[in-house]
Amino acid sequence: RGAADRLLAWRERLRSDRELHRTKAFLDTVIENVPATLIVKDARDQSYKLINRAGETLFGLAREQMIGKTTHNVFNREQADAIEARDKEVLRSGQQLLVENLPVQTPHRGIRLVTTKRLAIPGDDGAPRYMLGVIEDVTERRKAEERIAHMAHHDALTDLPNRSAFNEHMAATLARAAKSSESFAVLCLDLD
Secondary structure: OHHHHHHHHHHHHHHHHHHHHHHHHHHHHHHHHOOOEEEEEEOOOOOEEEEOHHHHHHHOOOHHHOEOOOHHHHOOHHHHHHHHHHHHHHHHHOOOEEEEEEEEEEOOOEEEEEEEEEEEEEOOOOOEEEEEEEEEEOHHHHHHHHHHHHHHHEOOOOOOEOHHHHHHHHHHHHHHHHHHOOOOOOOOOOOO
């Protein structure tokens, strides 16, 4: 009877190990395929513990070049100091920190415009154990928005300001002139 119980316990442990392995593989797949950069740092020494595929793309570095290192090992001093200050603020306050449209000098991809969210993840004792960072590269989106805004106010053929830009400028000039009691003139030249 003792051998049968040990065999049952062994089978149960084997089943649990397989289920744990499947769950880990599933979570690893999800993390790797999240389209935003995910970073996990150790709260005590600020070393990188996890970086997903999107993070490798954003920074232009293989994760092996970042895991176990701190921001000062990866970024220039000024950038690293700024990152570290925001990290310490999150760890001190325990509150989530959102920073939008932040220019970041990446090690190999130049300046990227990002939106970051950081939050502290507590350990069993309630003290911060890890810090999670979610970074979205918004560089291309911002460039597209700027192109659209430019196109709305400029002629597609000549790239000169269009009627919409003229009307906005005229309204601002009228408001400024009324406020300061200044006068101005408008010269209209129609070219065909």
